[in-house]
Amino acid sequence: MPYVKNTRSALRYAVVESTYGARKRAPVSRAERLDALQRRIEETVLRKKGVLLIPAFAIERTQQLLFDLTQLFALRPELRAKVPVFFDAPMASKVNSIYVERIGTLELYNTKSQSPLKVKPLWLSRGLLADLGLDRDNPEHLELVRAMFKVALLGSEPDGALQSAHWLPLAGAWKPIWSRVEHRKQAIARGMLDGPCLVIASGGMCDGGTSTEYLKAILGRASSTILFPGYCSPSTNGGRLLKLETLPAVHRRLLTDTLRFSDGSEFLLSDINADVAAVAGYSGHADQGKLVDWCFETLGERHEVSADIFFLGHGSNEARQALTVALRGRARDWVESGFITSAPTIESPENQDSWYDLEQARWFSGPRAPLAANGDSVFAQVEQLRAENLRLRQLLEAR
Structure with a gap:
């Protein structure tokens, strides 16, 4: 995956997500997640x-879950015999291999322009290593954590680095915990979900991916739980399910909405007996405070605005509107305090059909400009890329 450095060099435009633009969230530690x-x-x-189903995104979320679960089973080895764990996420399996390959990558850095160069892991956080009792400046510890990721993400047997780490209490119990599902429909038909188990499946918002097959099998069971480790757009199946989290069962019977799946099948919300829950601490999205701080950064005595114009995207209308208010409030405070002379412009689409023309510096709604007959226009190329991206995602999720 690309590694993008956070640059502050005189940006004209910045596109800022707003997924949690209306929320302020308390931090959740790894211990609390476990x-x-x-x-x-x-x-x-x-x-x-019952069945505990965790629909997870293929990149980052699945890897966090597999690592956390492996650690939990190492801390409580008795779970290994009592909790079968099934992993069914074809795209995430490919990502897992990349994670293991690159997790030990090092980079040169310096904290100040004149300070000596140092070496640090590019992908490993200091917090994770500290939680495990490891030191990121120790080469043997870095090799050890790479071996731990190999077991957790690939299901490999422990190698020499783990077997010889007698000083680390977790090392001896750090073992593969999951089985891969090769043919889910046949496995479900043969009774895979008839007994207690935990399933990690692809399709974090439950509109596609392997999670939909498991959902259809367990939604009617009161013994089962669908556990969401991250954000789901309100318009998705996952978003509809999360609305049931605190809704009493007697009130569910009054619902008339349905979950709709890509194969054309439907499931009435009123027929859902399974529990629905969310677990905090896995989302990679910043909340409102962090987004505002990114746009208006305080560096010692200096106050810097990241861009002249901010475009808000990747969020609901409510989230974008709330973030707009917060950003304009920070801008007003900075102007009044003399930190900046003028406020940046905050741009936000009014609806999903809105698009912004940089040359005309204005918003439009509805269809974009006509595509050139030869397909050479920028719009034609963008539409072609969007279609290819959608087709690729469908192919990956179906495998």
Whole structure:
């Protein structure tokens, strides 16, 4: 995956996501994440003897979950015999291999322009290593954590680095925990979901991916739980399900909406008996405070605005509007304090059909300009890329 440095060099435009533009979230530690996973496993798999389904995005979310679950099972080895774990995410499997290959990559850096160069891991956070009792400046520790990722993400048996790390309590219990599902429809038909188990499947918002097959099989079961580790757009199946999280079962019976799947099948919300829950601490999206701080950054005594014009995207209308208010409020404060002389421009689309023409510096709604007959216009190229991207995603999710 590309590694993009955060640059501050005189930007004219900045496109800023607004997924959590209306929220302020308290930080969640890895220990709290592990506790939340453990409680859900105990409640659904061990007590209710049901299926715990975790729909997960292929990049970052799946890798975090597999690593956390492997650590949880290492801390509680008795879970290995009681909780079968199934992994069914073809695209994530490919990403897992890339993670393991690149997780040990190092980079040269210096904290100040005149300070000596140092070496640090490019992808490994200091917090993760500290949680494991490891030091990122120790080459042996870096090799050890790479071996841990190999076991967690690839299902490989522990290698020499883990076997010889007797000083690390987790090392001896760090073992593969999941089985790969090769033919999900046949596996489900043969009774894979008849007993208690945990399933990690692709399609984090449940509109596509392998998670839909498992959903259709367990939505009607009161013993099962669908656990979401991240954001779901309100218009997706995942978003519709999350609205049921705190809704009493008696009120579900009054719902008339349905979940719609890509194969044309539907499931009435009123027929859902499974529990629906969310686990915090996995989202990579910044909340409102962090987004505003990125746009208006304080560096010691200096105050810098990241761009002249901010375009807000990747969020609901409510989230964009709330973030717009927050950004304009920070800009007003900085102008009044004399940190900046004028406020940046905040641009936000009014609806999904809106688009912005940089040359005319204005918004338009509806169809874009006619495509050139020869297909050479920028719009034609963009539309072609969008179509190819959609087709590629469908192919990857179907495999």
